[in-house]
Amino acid sequence: MIRHRFARASLAVTLALASAFSAEVALAGDGASGPAVQFKGQGSIGEIVGNPYKIAPLTAVIRNGGHELSDAEVRIVPKPNGQEIHYKVNDAELRTHGGIPVFGLYPDYNNTVEVSYTRFDGKEKVRIEKEVYRMYAPAVYTPTNGSMNQHHNMFETEVVKVDPEFADRLYFINNFLTTAPQQGRVVWNNPMGGALEWSYYPQNAILDTKGEVRWYMNPDSIYDPESIYRAGVMMGFHQNADGKITFGYGQRYAKYDILGREIFNRRLPANYADFSHALMVADNGHMFLRVSAADQRRPDGKRVHTVRDVVVELDENGVAVDDWRLWQSLDPYRDVAIKAMNRGAVCLNIDETLDGKTLSSEELAAMDTQDNFGDMPGVGVGRNWAHVNSVDYDPSDDSIVVSSRNQSAVVKVGRDKKVKWILASPEGWKGELASKVLKPIDAKGNPIKCEGSKCEGGFDWTWTQHAAWRIDEKSDKNIFYLSVFDNGDGRGMEQPALAEDKYSRAVIYRIDQQKMTVEQVWSYGKEHGFEWFSPITSMVEYQKDKDSVLVYSATADLNLKLFHQQAANPVINEFKWGASEPSVEIRLKSTMGYRAFCFDVDKAFNAEAK
Known part of the structure; x- marks a missing residue:
């Protein structure tokens, strides 16, 4: 009897549903059957x-x-x-x-x-x-890569200090996970082979000053570690004047808004390959990307794929309006800085077996006889002689400023491809380039005595530096304020007796472009020694809204010998202009950092008001 009652009830429900369905079909047959959107929202507008x-x-x-x-x-x-x-x-x-x-x-x-x-x-x-x-x-999602570095679905944070006037800050963090097995399957000619050697899964997030994640990117719909045209390392993030975000990865460059709406996501023009590190947008909308030449004929007739030594200027339609092939402006055979570098940490090419070792003149010379080309420290076109890791544009004289890590040099180059000045140790520069090296002065304008690569009075050059950018708000056509992260490897053209003697600095210089002089006006980091030392990556950037300086020591505490078991512990600092101690200190744990910037939420959604 119970079974019969249940059967009759089920039949009644089925007939009712069928009747309702038939009614909807009948209405649909005569035209529109009702409102297009029927979802019930919480408030008085939509879902x-x-x-x-x-x-x-x-x-x-x-x-x-x-x-x-x-x-x-x-x-x-x-x-x-x-x-x-x-x-x-x-x-x-x-x-x-x-x-x-x-x-x-x-x-x-x-x-x-x-x-x-x-x-x-x-x-x-x-x-x-x-x-x-x-x-x-939902909770933050990060795919596992089996690394012992990975303990959480996002890096941990420790807020050490935030002064009240900085409490509203949001920090965009551009980090990444080390290579996973599925990425390794499309790496060719390892440890050489262009951008896909650096096919690290993105870990991009926005933190508030309480250390909470308030935004993160799940890139899976635009990033495929098994595709050479959808992989690479996401780098070069900036928030532009219109509030939107630009960046690149591998063979692509892109622009999105912070909700994830695609404005464009394009392949590099066919003449270029291997974007990494740097994408800067000028006021006219043109983009300056650090790339390589996909096919370059050397003076000796050999055709090579160059390594991190080209800057291309693209207009808003992706047309390559100009490029700077830096071996034509600089000396690709200057080797003094390359011979002083730690071979174990050449940016992201970390090899713990080479930690503390350097290249000899004989080893560099042998590369040519062996036709040894690719992503390796070396001299000559087709090797990593320059390793440009940042580019900026100076509208006052239509020039670019590049940071060449492997030359330990910041260089300004004009539209005519001629060098205007070089911020670097004078060692190893020849001919006309030697005359372009800036002369150090103190605050009173007096020359600072230097011997070789070492100077008196607290002045120092930058060594394997990153993020060399013009401070537009404090610069004019003659005076150029430069912010830069001095990583510090190869400092003084040598490796110290003890690795623990290394240190990094955030530095600001004042350059008089007519007198060809440079004054070091602010620095931070030396006093914190090896704990704050970042052998690779990192950045320094001036912040107009609070007259402050943001610093990201992005690979602090990175132990190269434990690279595959232990990641770095980056540090976010922000300083009032000229301050000796930070107003903000936030520490991240167990992550590989690249860069950071202050994210402006008002500009993101209300750029017209800026």
């Missing part, structure tokens, strides 16, 4: 779409529900003792995303989001001063 563009899981869009929206603001309610994120959204962003963009959700947390906006339904405008939404955001 919530989490991770709307598939690569930014801690973002969402509150759809406009068919209304025209304007004058929107968003507040992410902080956790107890957390950091509030609050921003305005201009009307163009509301139209672009079809609703209110939400940024800064806490992962694995049921977030409270407050929004205000004006809506127009075709008849009247209604101002909503506060509407509350609840949004769960």
